[in-house]
Amino acid sequence: MEIEKLLTERKTAISRKWFEQVTDTYPSDTSKFLKQQKDPFANPVGSTTMNSLQGVLDELLKKEPDKEKLVFLLDPVIRIRTVQAVFTPSQAVGFVFFLKQIVRENLKNECRDLQTLTALSAFEGKVDELALIAFNIYMECTKTILELKANHEKGKVYRAFSRAGLVEEIPDDGPELIR
Amino acid sequence: MSDLPKSDELFAGLDHKPQKKDWMDTPVNIRKGMYCYSANPASMETLGAPFARKWNPLEEDWKLPENWQEIIHNGFRERLDRFRTFKVFMDICVRCGACADKCHFFIGTGDPKNMPVLRAELLRSVYRNDFTTFGKLLGRVAGARPMTLDVLKEWWYYMFQCSECRRCSVFCPYGIDTAEITIMGRELLNLLGLNIDWIATPVSNCYKTGNHLGIQPHAFKDMLDFFVEDIEDITGVNTEPQYNKKGADILFITPSGDVFADPGTYTCMGYLILFKYLKDKYGLDVTWSTYASEGGNFGFFTSHETMKRLNAKMYAEAKRLGVKWILGGECGHMWRVISQYMNTLNGPADFLEEPVSPITGTKFENAKSTKMVHISEFTADLIRHGKLELDPARNDNLKVTFHDSCNPARGMGMFDEPRYVIQNTCNHFYEMPANTIRENTFCCGSGSGLNAGEDMELRMCGGLPRANAVKHVRDKFGVNMLACVCAIDRAAFPDLMNYWVPGVDVTGVTELVGNALILPGEKERDTDLRGEALPGMEEDDAE
Known part of the structure; x- marks a missing residue:
């Protein structure tokens, strides 16, 4: 049996396990809350993480995962973890690799022939690519944060100059911002 | 290194x-x-x-x-x-x-x-x-x-x-x-x-010059003059306000963010339009003060003594000018200080009168002791009595949701008035989920002096639950405008939306009033207060 088919059959258990491991990267009190609270508005981190992981797994199990869709699906969870100071950059994105171990454990009884091992290796290749996508998203998010900070500082300097009478004419829309 | x-x-x-x-x-x-x-x-x-x-x-x-x-x-x-x-x-x-x-x-x-x-x-x-x-x-x-x-x-x-x-x-x-x-x-x-400096320096500025940004009286007036010019370009009507007028009926005080920071500036234009309308139609006598030029009170985030010092100037100015009562703009913590602390800090303000709307006769009994009425209460009362001629279609390009700013909501119990104003000035209004609004409202994540630049990650984390609810109404109803009644919200939300929910802009409630209100003698408007084409005017704009 193709491993994608096997994994598709077991995907609920796999995504649940993945979600558990991802939430366990938070301090234990937080992790408990992320798992228990089901209301998406009371627990946006938990629900976003769950939705992202489920969506990503669905896409990875397709023969030809759509890269743009993977970016779209993975973005919300990385966007959150980028700004959460409890994580280092590697911790923010490294959860992607958890999936490899979970899948290996899940298939330990089936991985007895070369064909299955090759298929597993191909799936793990997809996970590696996913990690690179995660890294790209992380950098995009970081860049946005830095731009927001830069704009904030530019605004402050502009206002200080303006107060000191050093700005000749105030443009209608203020200083030019980084877009 | x-x-x-x-x-x-x-x-x-x-x-x-x-x-x-x-x-x-x-x-x-x-x-x-x-x-x-x-x-x-x-x-x-x-x-x-x-x-x-x-x-x-x-x-x-x-x-x-x-x-x-x-x-x-x-x-x-x-x-x-x-x-x-x-x-x-x-x-x-x-x-x-x-x-x-x-x-x-x-x-x-x-x-x-x-x-x-x-x-x-x-x-x-x-x-x-x-x-x-x-x-x-x-x-x-x-x-x-x-x-x-x-x-x-x-x-x-x-x-x-x-x-x-x-x-x-x-x-x-x-x-x-x-x-x-x-x-x-x-x-x-x-x-x-x-x-922290984002608190200490605004407090120091406010103590010295009357507002957080340290803007001197002439510069404060210059900014309002700019808005008057812009409004005249858009409406053809001169909305020149009164400054420091002794013996005026009402003193208007708003956070300086409305005067100096987009998109609060458009809310400020809304105030000017509203006051001009009420002056022409009903003879309302409102004055601005270039000295009590700040409603916000970052002293609240420092100590009770500092809060008292900054709060005192508003009442000192009301006394100096001899007004009857104070009308307050769209501010957040100003209202918590007024509603919960003012009376024991600097009250009772018994030299002022119990606020009564000179237009509708409504007695604002909730402001009996503070003598200060919220602009949304005041406006909602005017609408309720049919005193404003409004064209909500001018806001038809907007799909609006409302963020209950924490302090007006939980600090003074104001939930319905801003909604009533929005629903009478806009045709498309959508609520966020119930556990994220009214007394359950989620903070913008930047209140109490935290809306600096260097703590952007903290602000994005703190604002996540609010942004998550906005995202929901954006995706479900196509909401493109987040309304609020707080200057810190207006300063903080654009960054928050930029990171979490692109495509949603931020407005004060009175900006929506300014767009919808039909001023006596105004020309046909083709743009809103932001200079963007009004619905139905886009083609004229393109020509």
């Missing part, structure tokens, strides 16, 4: 599982992006604040006075004696956990020390150690711990990761107002000169 991480730090960051430790054994780790710069000594000196100095939160040495522990201990004792609530809040918490998951900073940062109960426990543990018999005898077993440098740093880090929004207090079965614990924590830190 000194900023480069050490190799052991890099390796430490690879482990994915946090160590399971009791919170008291988890040392504070001050991280960039999660705190604001320390206060500028010059600003602290203006206020006569103690121990003004340069210090860096990331450095080991915070340049504290030698007897800092004694100062904290005595300050703690003094406040326990002075504020009954503080004493009660220190004693009665049973750690039921009802507040734990209600804080936007906990939800967003994932840091357990941002659970309101744990944030309060940072202070309570020292309280038990210093002031309770059980704590003194049993120490840690009774949840007590001595005040050390690490504890002080932990206090500072987490007291400035709370926006004093009071959402947690809504859920506390004992009615503990955790915001008040933060307020006390910050007061104690201020005794050692440990303030």
Whole structure:
């Protein structure tokens, strides 16, 4: 049996396990809350993480995962973890690799022939690519944060100059911002 | 080079599982992006604040006075004696956990020390150690711990990761107002000169020149003149307001953010249009003041004394001008200070009259003691009595949702008036989910002096629950405009939307009024107050 088919059959258990491991990267009190609270508005981190992981797994199990869709699906969870100071950059994105171990454990009884091992290796290749996508998203998010900070500082300097009478004419829309 | 991480730090960051430790054994780790710069000594000196100095939160040495522990201990004792609530809040918490998951900073940062109960426990543990018999005898077993440098740093880090929004207090079965614990924590830190600059400098500016930005009276008037010119371009009507007019009926005070920071400036244009309309139609006599040019009160985030000093100027100006009562603009914490503190700080304002709308005759009984009415209450009353001619179709390009700003919502109980105004000035209004609005509203994540640039990560985390609800209505209903009645919201939300929910803009409620209100003698408008084509006028614009 193709491993994608096997994994598709077991995907609920796999995504649940993945979600558990991802939430366990938070301090234990937080992790408990992320798992228990089901209301998406009371627990946006938990629900976003769950939705992202489920969506990503669905896409990875397709023969030809759509890269743009993977970016779209993975973005919300990385966007959150980028700004959460409890994580280092590697911790923010490294959860992607958890999936490899979970899948290996899940298939330990089936991985007895070369064909299955090759298929597993191909799936793990997809996970590696996913990690690179995660890294790209992380950098995009970081860049946005830095731009927001830069704009904030530019605004402050502009206002200080303006107060000191050093700005000749105030443009209608203020200083030019980084877009 | 000194900023480069050490190799052991890099390796430490690879482990994915946090160590399971009791919170008291988890040392504070001050991280960039999660705190604001320390206060500028010059600003602290203006206020006569103690121990003004340069210090860096990331450095080991915070340049504290030698007897800092004694100062904290005595300050703690003094406040326990002075504020009954503080004493009660220190004693009665049973750690039921009802507040734990209600804080936007906990939800967003994932840091357990941002659970309101744990944030309060940072202070309570020292309280038990210093002031309770059980704590003194049993120490840690009774949840007590001595005040050390690490504890002080932990206090500072987490007291400035709370926006004093009071959402947690809504859920506390004992009615503990955790915001008040933060307020006390910050007061104690201020005794050692440990303030942040985003608070200290605006407070100093406000103390010196009357507003947070330090804008002098002539520049304040210049800005309003710009708006008058812009409005005349758009409507053909001159909305020149009155300044510092002695004997006017009403003094209008709004946060300076409305005068100096987009998109608050469009809200300010809304005020000017509304007052012009009411003057022409009904002879309303409102004056602005170039001295009481700030409604906001960052003193509230420093100490009770500082809050009192800044609040006093509004009433001093009302007295000087001899007005009947004060009309307040769309501000957040100004309204909490007015509704909950003003009367004992500087009241009673018995030289003013109990506010009555000169147009509808409505008596604002809720403002009986403060003599200050919210612009949304005032406007809603006018609409209710059919006193405003409105064309909501001018806002038809907007799909609006409303964020209950924490302080007007939980600090003064105003929920329906802004909604009523929006629904009468816009045709498309959509509510966010029930557990994120009204008294359950989620903070913008930047209140109480945290809307700086350097703590952007903290702001994005704190604003996540609010942004998540906005995202929901954007995706479901196509909402493209987030309305609010707070200047900090208006300053903070554009960044928040930019990061979490692109495509949603931010407005004050009175901007929507300014767009919809039909001024007597106005020309046909083809743009809104932002200079963008009105619905149906896009083609003319393109020509």
